[in-house]
Amino acid sequence: xxxxxxxxxxxxxxxxxxxxxxxxxxxxxxxxxxxxxxxxxxxxxxxxxxxxxxxxxxxxxxxxxxxxxxxxxxxxxxxxxxxxxxxxxxxxxxxxxxxxxxxxxxxxxxxxxxxxxxxxxxxxxxxxxxxxxxxxxxxxxxxxxxxxxxxxxxxxxxxxxxxxxxxxxxxxxxxxxxxxxxxxxxxxxxxxxxxxxxxxxxxxxxxxxxxxxxxxxxxxxxxxxxxxxxxxxxxxxxxxxxxxxxxxxxxxxxxxxxxxxxxxxxxxxxxxxxxxxxxxxxxxxxxxxxxxxxxx
Numbered sequence: 129x130x131x132x133x134x135x136x137x138x139x140x141x142x143x144x145x146x147x148x149x150x151x152x153x154x155x156x157x158x159x160x161x162x163x164x165x166x167x168x169x170x171x172x173x174x175x176x177x178x179x180x181x182x183x184x185x186x187x188x189x190x191x192x193x194x195x196x197x198x199x200x201x202x203x204x205x206x207x208x209x210x211x212x213x214x215x216x217x218x219x220x221x222x223x224x225x226x227x228x229x230x231x232x233x234x235x236x237x238x239x240x241x242x243x244x245x246x247x248x249x250x251x252x253x254x255x256x257x258x259x260x261x262x263x264x265x266x267x268x269x270x271x272x273x274x275x276x277x278x279x280x281x282x283x284x285x286x287x288x289x290x291x292x293x294x295x296x297x298x299x300x301x302x303x304x305x306x307x308x309x310x311x312x313x314x315x316x317x318x319x320x321x322x323x324x325x326x327x328x329x330x331x332x333x334x335x336x337x338x339x340x341x342x343x344x345x346x347x348x349x350x351x352x353x354x355x356x357x358x359x360x361x362x363x364x365x366x367x368x369x370x371x372x373x374x375x376x377x378x379x380x381x382x383x384x385x386x387x388x389x390x391x392x393x394x395x396x397x398x399x400x401x402x403x404x405x406x407x408x409x410x411x412x413x414x415x416x417x418x419x420x421x422x423x424x
Contacts, residue, residue, distance in 0.1 A: 131313060132214050132222055139216045140188045145197060151208060153239035157231035158318075160219035164210025164236070166245070169201055174423050175272070176206040176245040178233065180257025182278070182398065183223065183290075186216030199252070203419045206245050210236050212256065222317045225283035226326020229260030237270055248272035250422045252415070254398070255279065255353075259286065262328045262361070265341045273342035273422040275415055277405050278397055281357035282327035287311050289353055328361060335367040343387040344379060344418050346405050348395025355391060362389045377410060378417035380424075390414065 142148055142165035153162040164187045179196040181187055187209035200207040211218040212229045221228060237249055251274045253261040258279030265271040280286040288307040311323050328334055345362050347355050365387050366372035374385035382388070398404040405411060 129313070130222070131310060135184050135214055135223075136186075137214075137216065139186045139211070140190075142188060143190075143193045143197075145193075148197075151210060151236070151239070153210065153232075153236045155213065155219070155221075155228075155231040156234040156238070157228065158221060160213050160221045160228075160232065162210050162213075162219070162232050162235050162239075163217040164208065166209075166240070166243075167197055167200060167207040168245075169204055169206070172204050173206050173246050174204045175248045175250060176208060176240060177203075177250045177252055177419075178236065178240075179207065179209045180229075180233065180251060180253035180261060181209075181212065181215070182255035182257060183225075183286075184215070184399075185254075186211045188216060196252075199415065199419075202416070203423065205250070205419070206240075208236055208240050208245065212260070222314055223256070224314060224318070224322045224326055225256060225280070225286040226259045226263050226328075227283075227322050228318070228326075229256060230263035230326070233260050233264045234268060237264075237268065241270070248422060250419065251275070253277070253279075256286075259283065259326065259328075262334075262343070263326055265343070266328050266331045266334050266337065269339035271339075271341050273344070273418065275344045275346075275418050277346050278351060278353065279345060279347070279358055279361070280353040281361055282329070283323040284311055284327070285353070285357060287314070287323070329364045334365050336369050337366070340386060342379060342418070342422060344390075344414070345388065346390040346392060346408075346411070346414065348392045348397065348403075348405050350394055350396040352397050352400065359389060362387065377414050379421035380417040383421075 151166040258276040372386040374388035
C-alpha cells in the first residue's frame with residue numbers, strides 16, 4: 129500500500145526560459161533519483177540559491193519558477209530547483225518530511241558543486257522543503273543560510289496534520305492512531321525510524337552550529353501547523369549562543385543576529401489558499417535583506 133499515491137507525478141517539463149538547463153543528481157542516503165533544473169545569470173555569479181517546494185508540489189510549478197529566476201537574477205545568484213522524492217519526476221521513495229528530503233538536497237548540492245555552481249549555498253524553502261533545509265543545514269557547512277516559509281515543527285507533527293486534513297467529522301477522533309500507523313508505514317518503508325531522525329531538535333549541533341548558518345523563519349499566526357510548535361524549533365537553533373536572536377525583520381540591518389522568527393498576523397498555510405505569508409507586503413523585502421546578509 130502506498131499512502132502517497134495521490135501525489136501528482138505527471139508534471140510539466142523544465143521551464144522554457146533562457147538559460148534553464150536540465151539538472152539531475154543522486155540523493156545522499158539512498159541514491160534516489162533527483163530531477164530538476166538549473167539556471168545561471170549571464171554575468172557575475174555571487175553564489176547559488178536552492179529553491180525547495182512544499183508537499184505535493186514540484187519544481188516546475190509556473191506559479192513559482194518565474195519568481196525564483198527573478199530573485200536569483202536580482203542578486204546575481206545561480207539557481208538550482210528540483211523535485212523531492214515521490215514528487216514530480218524524481219525517484220519513487222516515499223516522503224519522509226525531513227531526512228529523506230535533506231538527502232535529496234545534499235545530493236543536489238554535491239552535483240551542483242561538481243558542475244561549478246559557486247558557494248555560498250543559500251536555501252529558500254517552503255513547508256516540506258523548510259524541514260529538509262534545516263535538517264541539511266544542521267550537518268553541512270556549505271549552507272550559508274536558510275529562508276524558511278511555513279515550516280512544520282517536525283516529521284511526526286507534519287504526518288499528524290496531514291492525517292487530520294484527510295479525515296472528516298467523527299473520523300478525526302482516529303487522528304492519533306492513524307498518525308502512529310502512517311508514521312510506522314513510512315519507517316517500515318525505509319527500515320528504520322527515519323521520521324524521528326528528521327526532527328532537527330534531536331541534533332545538539334544546532335544549539336551552537338560551528339558553521340553559523342543564518343536561519344530566517346516566517347509563518348502565519350493562523351497556520352494549521354501551529355506556529356507555537358514551530359517556534360520551539362526556532363528556539364532550539366543557537367540556544368547556547370546569547371544574542372543570536374534577531375530583533376527586526378531585516379537581517380542585513382541586524383548584523384549580530386543569526387536567527388529570526390517573523391509572525392505574519394492572520395496568514396494561513398499556503399495549502400489553504402487565501403492570505404498567506406507569500407502575500408505579506410514585507411515578504412519580498414525580508415527575502416532581499418536576508419540574501420544580502422548571506423552574501424556579505
